[in-house]
Amino acid sequence: MRPLLLATCLTLAVPALAQTTPPPAPAGATPAPAPISVATMKEATRTLSSDAFEGRAPGTPGEEKTLAYLAQEFARVGLKPGNKGSWFQDVPLVEITSRNVSPLTFTGAGGPIALAYGPEMVVATYQVTPRSVVKDSDVVFVGYGINAPEKGWNDYAGTDVRGKTVLILVNDPDYEAATTTGPFNGKAMTYYGRWTYKFEEAARQGAAAAIIVHDTRPAAYGWNVVQSSWTGPQQVAAAANDHMDQSKAIGWMQLAAAKRLMAGAGQDFDRLSAAAKRTGFRAVPLNGVKAGVSFDNQIRRHASKNVVGILPGTARPDEVVLFTGHWDHLGRCEAAPDGDDICNGAVDNATGTAALIALAQANAKAGATQRSQVYLAVTGEESGLLGSAYYGNNPLYPLAKTVGGINMDALSLAGPAHNVVVVGKGKSELDPYLNRALTAQGRVAEADPSPQNGYYYRSDHFSLAKHGVPMLYLDSGDDLVTGGKAAGEAAAKDYTDRRYHGPKDEYDPNWNWDGVAQDLALFYAIGRDLGDDRAWPNWVAGDEFRAIRDKSRATATK
Secondary structure, X not given: OOOOOHHHHHHOOOOOOOOOOOOOOOOOOOOOOOOOOHHHHHHHHHHHOOHHHOOOOOOOHXXXXXXXXXXXXXXXXXXXXXXXXXXXXXXXXXXEEEEOOOOEEEEOOOOOEEEOEOOOEEEEOOOOOOEEEEEEEEEEEOOOOOEEHHHOEXXXXXXXXXXXXXXXXXXXOOOOXXXXXXXXXXXXXXXXXXXXXXXXXXXXXXXOEEEEEEOHHHHOOOHHHHHHHHOOXXXXXXXXXXXXXXXXXXXXXXXXXXXHHHHHOOOOHHHHHHHHOOOOOOOEEEEEEEEEEEEEEEEEEEEEEEEEEEEOOOOEEEEEEEEEEEOOOOEEOOOOOOOOOEEOOHHHHHHHHHHHHHHHHHHHHHOOOOEEEEEEEEOOHXXXXXXHHHHHHOOOOOHHHEEEEEEOOOOOOOOOEOEEEEOOOOOEOXXXXXXHHHHHHOOEEEEOOOHHHOHHHOOOHHHHHOOOOOEEEEEEOOOEOOOHHHHHHHHHHHHHHHOOOOOOOOOOOOOOOHHHHHHHHHHXXXXXXXXXXXXXXXXXXXXXXXXXXXXHHHOOOO
């Protein structure tokens, strides 16, 4: 991914399009109750997250089983193959598995420090090369590692980091703000706060290695998530240059280790971190400190697959409403204390994949809408939204004729709620469709209470948004019917701390599916509304994706 060039996007001169705001719903237009099959949801979630699927990692036997199952189920519920008679879209990937990883060492001022792979640091590479070596590399602290010309912010200004190792803070400089006002939207994370951006920018600056300092609060997850996600096989998109323009090594280190390193070099980590939050910060070399790490790379090129089915529209089949969810997870990962090393991904994202099947079944039973509905189960989300990014760059249906869509990722099994949490509330003209459906349910939409976690940039809707397609991404409600906000917060914390990206994200036959049924009925209603409407929802004026959508829609055949 590339950084969001907000200033450029907002200054493109594109003719305004007619009828971008959805009209009020006509009387009697509320869809009939959704014929959602909870039995389908349960069975699909249970199957996809079973040990037999080995955690659904791309390029494994688990993928083969997942693809066969999804094609079977899409056909069973009434969809047609969505890619010229095929259920699949090839996504060229490269699997890189690091072997013989040395400690990450820092020598010089303060004495040698050697960080162990796994408990103290993780390291990998985007470069498709059999061996990665960083040796005697000068170390530079670059604050948040942001170069944002439109904001007058450049952490690399005046510093040449070519061939050097950069240490980077996670999130944005103003993530601790109480509001969403600030140079980087205050507590609401921008793309500049995401680890993907930080590695991209470090590579553009020529850094040999880029290491992010992990801190649980601004990262929004603990070290256990980093360790399970960054050890084992890693997927990258295939590229003509084999990503040799990227840094030799990228990874994370524990906060305590970073503080120890800084102190040994005569620097105060907390003082430098505070300075990095202010405009005008300049990178700080750790004079005399050299970094080194090496590892072998086992390389395997393969074509993973997106799975795509379509329910053709009855009147305007060339206009598409999109439902997305990622089928992949981490495969075999860091073992739990009981020896379980399969990251089953039951919630993340067997639930969202199962939702594609259940929604397709419901819509097929109800009869197709005037516009086509496309159901897209994408690969490689856990490796950086690879499958959805590939679809965005190589769409099977013109994005200019894609009305909008709904992304489903990790549905909540905590029970029904009075609300839904909208990640990106107020960004697009899909909100009126959502509000109409919520009103029919007696529920309300609330903004993401944790915008500092950057969820908007962490799932597959973002890949479509970057191409201008308005996408809704909802978290299940946090104001539970039983227990209210306190119960919702406790359930979310329990999942994040104990199961997220770990071997214990497993199917539980005792789950409460009432909230899932409630949310799927909501998605169904929105999909029917969009499918039978004639309007073309856009992003709101001033949104970073508005100009892209305007330009795209201007090319559509009227």
